Structure formats: structure tokens, C-alpha cells
Amino acid sequence: MAQQELQVVFLNHRDALLRFLRSRGASENAEDILQDLWLRVVDMDDSAINTPLPYLYRAANNLMHDRFRMTQRARKRDNEWSETTHGTGGASDAPLPDRTLIARQQLAEIETQIGKEGPRVFQIFRRFRIDGISQRQIAEEMGISLSAVEKDLQKAYRAIAAWRERENGD
């Protein structure tokens, strides 16, 4: 029965999923996180899921990324708090309209940085990451090879990483 397929696949691949969680940095929390994943699976109507195993891996992958972001945020908040108390100033001190301005400026900077790799690079990245279009589809749309799409995407990711490095590094 389709209703239980996801659960069956989960149980059959429990060890592999656990191993994956560990490789994604779950360490001693891996069992807890797997349990968390299981609770989501149990209540789920899986009739729309065609490929259960990749679905489970993706869910596990997202769980780990959410956790990582949470940790990052906690760290950032602590840093901002200490910056404020030590009077060195920080983004959190800015009034709200300024924060919109800052966000606009950041977006413009990132887009300029990606744009330096060529207009196609920016266009492809935008289609891939914001519109959620697959690389194959982008390749067809633009009449270029799949590997050209992949290369352009790598350039875009690299450009953002370089921007972040400058922005965050002292």
C-alpha cells in the first residue's frame, strides 16, 4: 500500500540514513534527528512521493541544514550582542529603514559580483536558485550544453562565496 511505502523504505534504509546524518555533522544527535525524521514520515500522506528514498535523504539533508543555520544564527546573535555592549556598533543598532537599505545594497553588490562573470551566469543562477528550474531545463531554454550550465552555476556560487569572504572577513 502506498500509504506505508515511505515507512517501509525508511526502515529498510535506516542505517544508511543514520550514516548520512552523521556525515552531515549530526554526531551524537544522529539518532534523535532520525527519530524526528521518522515522526514526520509516519503522519505523512506519501501518495505524491514517487521516489521515497531520495525524498527521505533530501528531508534529512534539509533538517541538518536548518540546524546548521540555527547554530549560526545563535552565534551571530551572541556576536552582535557583544558588539553592541562594547559600543563598537553593529548592524542590529541600525534603524529599520536603514536595514532595508543595507539589504538592497548587499543584494546589488552580490548581483554585481555575479554579473562580472557574465550576464548569462547571473541569468542561469537566478533561474536555478530562485525559480527552481533544473539544469537540464535551463540548458534547453538557452540552447547550451548541460556542462556549460553547470560551469556557470559554479562561477555564480564562487562569486557569492568571494563576496561573503570580503564581507565577513577582516
Place this chain on the structure above:
Amino acid sequence: MAEINDMIREQAIAWAIRVREPDFADWDGFTQWLEADALHNIAYEEALLAEDQYADLVEALDEPSDKSGQPGQDSISHLRQPANDDHAAPVTITRRRVMSGAIAAALVAAVGAGIWTQMPQPYDVMTGPGQRKTLTLSDGSRIQMNGDTKIELDRKKIRYAHLDRGEALFTVVHDDDDPFIVDSGNIRLVDAGTEFNVVKSEDILDVAVSDGVVIYNPERENISLPAGKRLYRDGARNRVTVSDISIAQVGAWRTGQLGFTGEPLKQIAQVLSRNLGVNITVSEAIAARPFSGIIQLKDRDPQNIEPIAALLGVQAQKQAEGWILIGDNAVP
């Protein structure tokens, strides 16, 4: 201290892109890459944070500008968070999960290591007998190394590998403009497709193709090997033979299955040593004797070679270091 270098960062970006594809399926390969080094996961998260930052900015700025029936209160509460804080977590949870010093240090190192040179940066990857390793290159190509294998790579030449010795299965991301090249001794293999296995031991080079096409020595013999073909070069006799091979048989060593079609026992002993991690030699008298058949190594005790010797029709004798295969006593 280990730190995230350019190579790891490039690999992380390649994985972030591949994994995001809706039909991504190579979760095993991804797990293996993550397991190879704890820094890989941090580099992968960094790549995700970079793309998130862009997407979050787009989202944060698009929403307030869309004024259709949106109360102003909503956009303000949205902006109260840092820009990338789209689904804020309860403070009670986040406060407890303070990042460990090691990870924080690694992230600082990652930010600091931005120097990019154009100099060749060769490095070797080796496996001991019986050991295996999977490498994922930054272009997404994979090299699965069997035991006792040495490969030279170059951080500045991602589409190149030199197989010094041993055996490896190359699963190459094909690019018409930038073919992947595998050299071994003075032999050159150029991919015009995707998956092939290469064995190098002393004078022997054994290439088997399971997907796409490989060109053998394009500047000289220029032999095109499509999927299902195997090229066997005996350097000592300077002879090249091309034969058929079942595609399922290519790289079957990964599942512990070794297939032979008339190779001399001397070579088979090397294959066994490489896979089992035990030194196996052959007495001179039977070194050239050919063997055809399949040997399953899975679940076998590497300390007991006798059952395998029986399959080969010979006897195994324990030595100070490993085993020697000798002729069956029944044969004069």
C-alpha cells in the same frame, strides 16, 4: 591545522549544485564525500549559506515591495530579523546550541584561505593493499580506487589524473570542450564518454569501458573504445588486444567480484593481493598458466587463501609474508 582549501570549496560548490537538482539520486556518493573529511560538511554548509543569502535577500526585498493587500505591519516584522532570518527559531533552543570552538575555528580558517595561485599543485592519493577510497573531484567526476593504488592529481588541472599503479574506476563528468585525461606510464586515455576502469601493474595496462567512449593514445594508435570493450596492453611484448567485456563486469571489484578471461596466474595473484590486502605470489612454474572464471571475494577470510587457490586449480602455501601459489601435486 586542517583547513578548508580551494579544492574542498570547489567540491562543496559542485555538490551543492548537484544535490539541489530535483532528480539528484547519488546520496551514497554524497555521503562518501562527506565522510572523507569532516571539513567537507562545513564547506558544503558554507556553499548553502552563500546561495541562501542571495535567496533570502531577494525574498526580503521582494515582499515589502509587493503591497497588494499586505498590511505594513507584516513587512516590518519581517525586517526586524536579520535579512537571512526567515524562519526564526525559538531563542531557548538556539542559545543552547553554541557552535563548538573547533567548528568556529574551521570557519574562520575557511574565510582566511582565499589565496588562489595558478601554479601546478600536484598531490598523490594512495590506498594500501585491501583498502579502498572514493575521490570526488570538483567537477563532480569520481574516481573509485581499489587497493594498492596510487594516483597523481593536480589541484590546478582538475580534468587530469595519472595512474601510477593499481586499479581505479573513473566516472567522469563529460565535457566536449575539456575532455578528462588519464595517463598511465606513456599511455594516454581520453574520455569521450563517462565510465571506465583502468588497471596498471608493471607492464600491463587493462582498460574496460562501461559507458560512453574512451580514446586510447589519440596521438598515436588512436583506438576508440566504446562501452563493452576492453583493451589489454602487454608492454613487455608490446602487444595490444581489444576484446568484448560484459558491462556488468567493469568495475565489478567494487562488489568483491573478480572476473578473469585467460589472464596468467602471475597477474591474477597481483589482483588478489590488491583486493585482499594479503601478499600473494606465484611459483615460476605456473606463473604463465591462464585462468578464466569468476572469483567472489565477498565474505571470504583474507587470511585463508586455500579455497581461492582451489578455484584456480592450484595449491596455496603459507609463507613468512603472505602466500605462494604452487602447482597442484597431482599434476606432474
